[in-house]
Amino acid sequence: MRHSTMLRIGPVGFRVGSDWRAPVAALEALYRNYPKPQDGIPDFSVRLFAARPWRRFVRSAVHIGGDFVIPDAAPLPLAQGLLAAEMGMNLQMALGQRRYLLLHASGVEKDGKALLMTGESGAGKSTLAALLMARGWRLLGDEFVLIDPVTGHAHGFPRLISLKNEAIGVMAREAPGGRWGPLLEGTPKGTIRHLVPDARAIAAMDQPAVPALLLFPNFGFEAAAREVPPSECFVRLTQASTNYVSLAETGFDALTRFVRAVPARAIDYPDTASAVALVERLWGELA
């Protein structure tokens, strides 16, 4: 590949190669405080490539490849090259991660204990995690949380926080002085802008936390909280994990242990302010 860079997010090393300079330059700028993969050997490679040589220049379309790929993944315009790189890294995690039970969840940490939030896209788990980060929690990650099958601990994966549409303005107000990527308009998910996790999240990204509370947030309803029994939690988490099946019995053990140990609540919230208040109240009740 013409251009490439390496970086490490939590315990996972990546190599990203590109036919164009721009996506790699954007990654290098935004991930400049991140470490490199251990031993110089990445866990996964991502490739951003042109389907035909001349398509590097004419109507450039960025195809996403790598160690693990989905056939026929639609390409993105070059202006969204950063998004393509992020999607490529997410894809490697979703399809290739075997060391940790991968939960499609956001997470924050306080006093060594982890609060995890999972749910459908649009439930606001990224925004909630970013808001809690702005209020002094340590961000574990806005997209994936990694459960170590041996210890049961949650490892962070603090990649760039991917904020969509209204959430971009919300966070610009709540976290003034944050470092941002370019505004990406007209993506398959609307307008997207990446926020760099704060210095603390990056510096402490190798410190795992003990899962203490799991929330299933649901945006758009009166503020309410409902206890989720372990069996329902188990089923919902198998749906929120892309590698539960491929971890076989190890995954079964990890998830069974998790749902037995970690209390879970489904929460409804009408706006972000009441969500944050609700989350902090539930967290306080645990102590």
Place this chain on the structure above:
Amino acid sequence: MSGALLARALREPQSVEALDGAGWTALLAAARAEQLIGSLAWRVDGLAMPDAARRVLADARAAVEQGRLAALWEAEMARRALASSGMPVVLLKGTAFVAAGLAAGMGRQIGDLDILVPRERIEEAETALLAAGWEWVKPDPYDDEYYRRWMHELPPLIHRERDRMIDVHHTILPLTAKVTPDATALIESRVALENGLYVLPPEGMVVHAAAHLFADGDLQGGLRNLWDIHCLTDEFGGAEFDERLAVCAARHGLTREVARAVRLSGALFGDGDAVTLVDRLYIRRLLARDGWGQPTRKLTEQAFYLRGHWLRMPPLMLAKHLWTKWRKGYRPAG
């Protein structure tokens, strides 16, 4: 060139001890691209290596172990579905290697379940599988007719609950290929496993792998195929086996292909068999991967793609097939 790095690591595992971070990165990328990372993990187990490489390889071993269980389970469910019919069910390729506990199964990545059944009973097999929860993958009338008329298998079926594919073959090469293996003889040569399923004898496995290598079009997956052949000849090799292999190859009209496959696997993974000029072209193509595990030398590849199609289908039929595919927006890779 990472393809050569991979072949060398499989041939001489100790060679990895000299690799630096960049070397490991290229080796792992090539091994993933060739679907040989599980085999590599077994080969280099216990050698000195950086922690990061050890972790990636440990993950690969766990992944192939899970794949092995899933493959054996698919075979078992196919056995249950077809048990009442009483027809012999012969496992092929990776599932056969792990079911028979062969060295070729160590670390082998396994995709779909491939089984061979007698041609005259293939519709009965189809009915039984449909009744047991398998469904058609794509209800495309053109593809369907193409498969049924010309291919060596039923259109692929997928299980509605387990989401796993099964390919039911009645012979080991398309009916349109110039060489037509003797499927009846293959089935008659079957070896029984304890669980009521069958596999081909080792010489039949080698012949099948060689047939695929040279008939399956573009040599994609060729390195893994040759690694299978190397493991089989290594495990069963000897004068007596060579003779059985020669007889088996001759019976199926694949003498040249089998001889070439054995030479290539020997050159790549064995003691460096003497190779011909044409063999060198094949080897160059087989090892053409860059540091990202990607195929290089596109022109050579294209030539092999057309050659492969040529072998599989007579020219006019090929033109008709490609035209139908192109109209549907399909282009060959490269």
Place this chain on the structure above:
Amino acid sequence: MTRYCAADPATLRIEPLDSLTLIYHRSSGITHVVDSPVPELLAVLGSDALTLDETLAALAEAHDLIDPDAGALAARLDELVEAGLVERC
């Protein structure tokens, strides 16, 4: 007469949670989330090859069934056969 046998208990990890039970089937790598009477059914079947009526009788004896219904039991057994936890043998 169709006879049924259950998967070898050594291949099953059975973990009761609240109202439901998790079954991890080692041979298939599949996790089943099941309700009563599936765990009970697997326990009475064991490796004995039982007919439908024998299964119903064994289940009634072990668990005090108030309303033994052969039709419902046959439907459950068919589901378990498709899931691979029970085999017609």
